[in-house]
Amino acid sequence: MEVEFELEKVDEIVEKYSRGGEKKSPLIPVLQDIQLTYGWLPEEAMVRASELMDTSLAQLSGVATFYNEFRLKPLGENHIVVCTGTACHVRGAPMLIEELERNLGIEKGGVTEDRKFSFEGARCVGSCAVAPVVVVNGEFHGNMTKKRISEIIDELE
CATH class of the missing domain: 1.10.10 (Arc Repressor Mutant, subunit A)
Structure with missing residues (x-):
């Protein structure tokens, strides 16, 4: 393209x-x-x-x-950020990353071929009390589970 x-x-x-x-x-x-x-x-x-x-x-x-703020690749139409800070890591962020990689068919930092989705990790998004946290298109989702992240992706497709 x-x-x-x-x-x-x-x-x-x-x-x-x-x-x-x-x-x-x-x-x-x-x-x-x-x-x-x-x-x-x-x-x-x-x-x-x-x-x-x-x-x-x-x-x-x-x-x-x-600098982390700069992007050398375009984002997908729907951008997902998984917090990988200590609280989120301990409460399941690695499992969420695996689920996104499996579900979207891309690795962390990637963009789907149709540019519908992209996802990356972030060191901390500042919402440790509700870890693990995923930010989808700027909207924070706390206490995230594999099931809920799959449901969000299904809704966005």
């Missing part, structure tokens, strides 16, 4: 952060705005930004891979 990107938006983002006509722009805010625009950091946008900022693609990629 070939996706076209409006790279003029990258031009606008870099221009917004350029200082008095200098080519160098602050990397993190530029990457944050690119991700806000596209939902992730497409390679085409990264290449364009590196050219406009007179910065190597390797340097931009280094920043993008260092």
Whole structure:
């Protein structure tokens, strides 16, 4: 599936952060705005930004891979986050991850072929009292079980 990107938006983002006509722009805010625009950091946008900022693609990629907030792959239509913090881990997060991998046919960090689902782990989502916690499309679900996660996936399909 070939996706076209409006790279003029990258031009606008870099221009917004350029200082008095200098080519160098602050990397993190530029990457944050690119991700806000596209939902992730497409390679085409990264290449364009590196050219406009007179910065190597390797340097931009280094920043993008260092910080957890940046995504190098698009999310699915439905995004699931499994908390893997201590409380959630002890109360069954690994079992939930296995269930999602089995049910969706992808590994943690992946996206289904039809881009309907993606899922990842998070170090902590701050809801330890109701562990294990799964966040589905931004909505928190506490005391999660394999059965409930399967039901949620069935509803979303």
